Amino acid sequence: MPEHKIDAxxxxxxxxxxxxxxxxxxxxxxxxxKDLVQDTFFAGLKSMKNFKGEASERTWLISILKRKIIDYYRKINSKKGKAEVRMSYSTDSDGEGEWLEERVEDKSYKNAEDTLENTELSVAIYNCLDKLPQKQAQVFKMKTIENFDTEIICNELNITASNLWVIIHRARTALSSCLEKNWY
Amino acid sequence: MSCEEASHICDKAQYNESTFWERLKFRTHILFCGLCKKHSADNHKLTEAIKQSKIVCLDSKTKSEMKKCLEQELKNQKL
Incomplete structure (x- = not known):
């Protein structure tokens, strides 16, 4: 009998x-x-039997997700490969300015370092959120990440505004000290 | 003003929900209270970190749809 029962x-x-x-x-x-996350859960269901419980469920799901992301890039790259790429290096056939515009750096595109930093920070925040009691994490997420109004959250969760602020305060204090240890 | 009240204003300020007078009172309080000053700095740091991280989460509608799909898949698997 397996010791690690998975509740999907x-x-x-x-x-x-x-x-x-x-x-x-x-x-x-x-x-x-969203699709990739959904696919990951499906794949997880299929290979549930192979999960040995050596890693945490989350780590296991992330390893599936990583493969899904790689597959996704493979797929779009193979499509790209089929398209014809035309590059003209002669300036006379191009309109003026076009040549430069095509090659100028795309500022909206984040550089690898930015992405890496943001990724790690948001993952670190989630790691800390996981350590909070479920209710605190939920309220904090709704208020801070989804930016819901206090009133809406109170109605949804059936709590008073002062309740909400107490929960927010506890969550923020805990997160602060958790990030202090693991990130800053 | 008590520290408790100060921390409440500080929390509200992180969501831009504090009034001008509250902020003024709070400023005066942390002139004398080192503990609240430290807490305020930490709190602000957290707000900045969250802003910088561009953290996202799924909305509840998407989640419930995902749940439905997953439960369906679970049933199929058991058959």
Missing amino acids: TKWIDSYSDYLYNYTISRVSDSEIA
């Missing part, structure tokens, strides 16, 4: 945000990221 119905609540966050910084398209 809890996966979405426990890991979807973490996985999504991990994906979005690597594929930078929210729809594709």
Whole structure:
């Protein structure tokens, strides 16, 4: 009898945000990221029997997700390969200025270092969020990441505003000291 | 003003929900209270870190859709 019982119905609540966050910084398209996360859960279901419980469930899911992301890039790259790439280096056939514009650095494109830093920071924040009691993490996420109004959160979770602020305060204090240890 | 009140204003300020008078009172408080000053700095650091991290999370609608799909898949697997 396996000691590690996997409850797949809890996966979405426990890991979807973490996985999504991990994906979005690597594929930078929210729809594709959602699909990849969903695919990861499906793949996880299929290979549940092979999960030996040596790593945490989250680590295991991340390793599946990594492969999904690589597959995704392989797929779009093979499509790219089929397209014809034409590059004209002669200036006379091009309109004036075009040549330069084509080659100028795209400022909106984050450089690898930026992406890496942001990725790691948001993952670090999620790691710290995971250590909080579930309620605190939930309220903090709604208030800080989803930017819901206090009123909406209170209605949804059936708490008073002063309750909310107490929870937020505890969450922030805990997160602060957690990040202090692991990040800053 | 008590430290408790000060920390509440400080929390609200992280979400731009504090009033001008509250902020003024808070400023005066941390002139004398080192502990609150430190807490305020930490709190602000956290806000900045979150902003900088561009952290995201899935909306509840997407999550419930995902859950439905996953449960369906689970059922299929058991059959």
